Amino acid sequence: MESKLPKGYEPQEVEGRWYAAWEQGGLFHADETSARPHYSIVIPPPNVTGVLHMGHALNNTLQDILVRWKRMTGHEVLWMPGTDHAGIATQNVVEKQLSSQGMDRHALGREKFVERVWQWRQESGGQIINQLKRLGASCDWERERFTMDEGLSQAVREVFVRLFEDGLIYRDNRLINWCPRCHTALSDLEVEHEEKKGHLWHLRYPVVGTERFLVVATTRPETMLGDTAVAVNPEDERYRDLIGQRILLPLVNREIPIIADDYVDREFGSGAVKITPAHDFNDFEVGKRHDLPLVNIFDESGVVNENGGPYAGQERYEARANVVADLENQGLLEKVDDYGNAVGECYRCRSVIEPYMSKQWYVKVKPLAEEAIKAVQDGRTRIVPEQWEKTYFEWMFNIQDWCISRQIWWGHRIPAWFCDDCDQITVSREDVTLCGHCGSSRVRQETDVLDTWFSSALWPFSTMGWPERTETLAKFYPTSCLITGFDILFFWVARMLMMGLKFMGETPFRDVYIHALVRDAQGQKMSKSKGNVIDPLHVIDEYGADAFRFTLAAFAAMGRDIKLSTERIAGYKAFANKLWNAARFALMNLEGFDPAAIDLDRSDLSLADRWILAQLAEVELETGRALGAYRFNETANLLYAFTWNSFCDWYIELAKEDLYGTDEAARERAQGVLYTVLERLLRLLHPLMPFITEEIWQSLPGERPVRFLMEASYPAGGGIPVDTVGAVKMEQVMAVVRAIRNIRGEMNVPPGKGISAVLDCKSEATALVLRENEGYLRALARVDNLSAAVGVSRPEKAATQVAGDVEVLLPLAGLVDIEEEERRLEKEIAKVAKDVEMFAKKLSNEKFVANAPPEVLEKDRGKLRAGEEKLGILQGSLEKIRELR
């Protein structure tokens, strides 16, 4: 027999072919005019600068599984794809490119630079899209969006203007997080705090008009150049007499006051704190309370400015070294301690953040957050797993105003115009040439752009055509589900909820499924610097997209990080191969078979047929249930076990007798079941393994109602006759097979060697089943001679096992060691007796009988009965053995 399929599965050859066919067939496209129920997901837009990493792979695999499943359950599915312009990240990439050519953006000018970025995007911005396609992502590519698109830009302006008009956007001059490398403000979220080893310098400040010194402790000695006070705790006796006196600030020789403030912790350091309102968030607050002047000592690159006197022109760390050295020379350095503290870093370039005074735009988020909190509280949006709701609430309750302006060039320029005549601000959807307040033409547009996350926050509706009232919005908003990692729960999810509720009046998604982070096999976060990054594309090349997807699904248990190991992926590649070979077997045995003739209700189905169909029906129901509950790992495990254990290890082996036999009717019947199980299994597996399943499905004989497996319906147990009694009978036969195999294994009887088996049955019904299905025992346990009956004549010397209500005896005269067999039986009896005793005790406990639910009672009674029966059989065996001594 020759198969059409090659002997091993070759993913590379198959994947591209089917992806192209699906795409050309328009199978990814969503139709807003469809009458089907909708299912929609918007993709978390990857950065245009991005290359596919494990996080993307997991995220998009899960989305694709859901989306393919929902298409198969009769939904009109929209999976909206696109990319994010990623302001700072993208600007940095292009700046680097420029600097490698000896240029910089300032020399180029804003307009030319932005052109350059667009050009970069044109040339190399789309690679991640192609990488998603390699994964099998079935997005509606015709709708692909970019956050800087015309339409999305319009949405950004609309939102900005409306928030401004509602008084929810304002400007303010305050300390912000400033990146001296990127030259821009950052929101609090964009600052990452990392514990760093540093020092605590103790500086001696001379008190004016005395011989005394006041010692202050600081982690940033260079900021002393900007000190405008020293603070002590008002309750601190040590310093009470100094309050109101003055310090002569060393190096810059400026007099500053000694003030009292509760903020100072008496226990920490010396109990005196230098106050630098322009460069520290706490000090800024203290300064406000005491009306202290602000002395800004840095420029926007973190270089000391003219206020730093002799240190002007020095970079901040250079200045630090010099300040410390000079203080030491003057005897003003008391001591230096090692000290660890968390320093803020720019999440894009890792530079240490500088608290910096500047005027920025803010969104007043409290009113928006209130609505977003309500939406989750009342269940309009459900966060899965639920534990993340707490984290969400925790953050939302303590949310601070959102700094949305960035001093970079790549992004949505803020639609606000300043008037040089009346100093008023005009905010507008359209570009402005005249001041909206005084009519002057001397207007200049704000040069700042918006935080990238501002446009991302609109993604669920901006991509669907808002502010127009489009058919797409009507059909697909709110979306059904958002799949994302917890790392952007605040950055993105919370903000989408706020914006969606504000502008659509409806939550943007019914469910939010939060998945884990993908780590390396040691549990380390993957990062380029650690060199432990596994490239998803290499994985796809080596193991195939299906094996990779299946691995990710199998790992995606709720609430835990994923430690990805290539061994595991290799294991699922073997699974793909197993499926492939099962299909090869089926195809070899389905030559010329016409599935139109399948009749599963015929009465001559074999026990194996009845058993596998019952298994199939169950796995279909379970799979649907698991997918509906976002239990991806359970889905994968169910299908893995059914495919490998039930279908391949048992059913295929059991069916060989009929498939290879000469009985035409039996053969056709077995073919029908084989075809049915395989075809439905392919459908079940398709969302997880789209390529291999499509390839096999297309090779199946006969006609099917749709062109592609991708379009087929997802099986849910319908049309399968379930014969529970038959299935149970089969289990009995299988138990006997296992018992015989077990003995063979223990006794080292080679599988090729035929043996005799005597089955001493405790019931006539079981004996009948075993006799009628002798063929299975012959084929699977290599039994040549079989006698199965109640009270069958027993062989003299035999190895025994109990299978249900059957005592299996293998007369292996030469191999059986009587004493060892006796020991084995005694051990087994002890084990079973212990169980029996446990159940008997449990069931004689009145409280248990009174309180336990009936099904539990019934189950335990059954177990007790079975245990007693088994114990009886084993004791009988033991007696017989002992008689031989």
Added chain:
RNA sequence: GGGCGAAUAGCUCAGCUGGGAGAGCAUCGGCCUUACAAGCCGAGGGUCACAGGUUCGAGCCCUGUUUCGCCCACCA
């Protein structure tokens, strides 16, 4: 400082509303049995971190302890 999570077989992890502990890998033994050696058959291996409690019954619920991990936060 606040919040969240984890601890189950040698390893990596499942275990959904409480009803006698599972998988994959690894280990050991036997097999080239005509779909598959990327395979087949079999075996061994666990005080479910620790201490209490609730319950007829706890890996699961409650309290405390220990050890890890993550997130948030303005103590110099």
